[in-house]
Amino acid sequence: MRKKLACVAVLAIAFGANPASANPFTDLAALPTFYTDATMKTMKPMAGFKKAWFALSKHDRAKMTKACDDPAMRKPHVQFCANVLALGGVN
Template sequence: MNIKAICVGAFALSVVGGVAFAGVLDEPSNMQPFFADSGMKTMKSSADFETAWKATPKGMQVSMMKECNDAAMSKPHAQFCAQLFALGHHS
């Protein structure tokens, strides 16, 4: 096999694979409504968080809850998931 073809193939798989592992919690546009600052470091108050949650489309809510219930996916988003679970949104 040609080494160039192998390298290009490996690169293509890594790019495609990386996109496949990104979840809804990794998308800034999905998470921004739950944060009080543009740098997404400070969560909104419980009341504002709940308001943002209710404004989130149902399909997105299901995806977010699914990721929060997955230990590996939720780890980088522990603060968000803890706030979600505090509202009683877990299974």
Template structure:
């Protein structure tokens, strides 16, 4: 087998695998509405978060809840997931 082919295959697998690890909680477009600032450090008040949650599609809500239930995916977003679980009545 050609070394170039092997290297390209490994590179392709790395790119595909890396994108699979990023989830909805890592998408700024999905997370920004829950925060008061562009750096996404300060979450909105519970009432405002509830409004944002209610406006989201059921598909996106389910994806967020699924990731919040996954220990590895939710770890960097623990505070957000705790609030989300409370909003969804799972706390």
């Protein structure tokens, strides 16, 4: 019985520690607030972007800034990261 419980615990931890969870672009529920459409193709103008940026918690802003500093993470989100970095990662 202990072996079964240990196996279930290991599986639960493995599924909970999904590498995708480290990606703030998929985790952040507020990400759509930076876009004008539901498909997230059209970025809001800088004034709207800035308002959405400061509506985020300090922790989320730091996470997004760190992600935008990574070239691999920045590549699929060029315009978004350009705006983040233009704001200087202001926390």
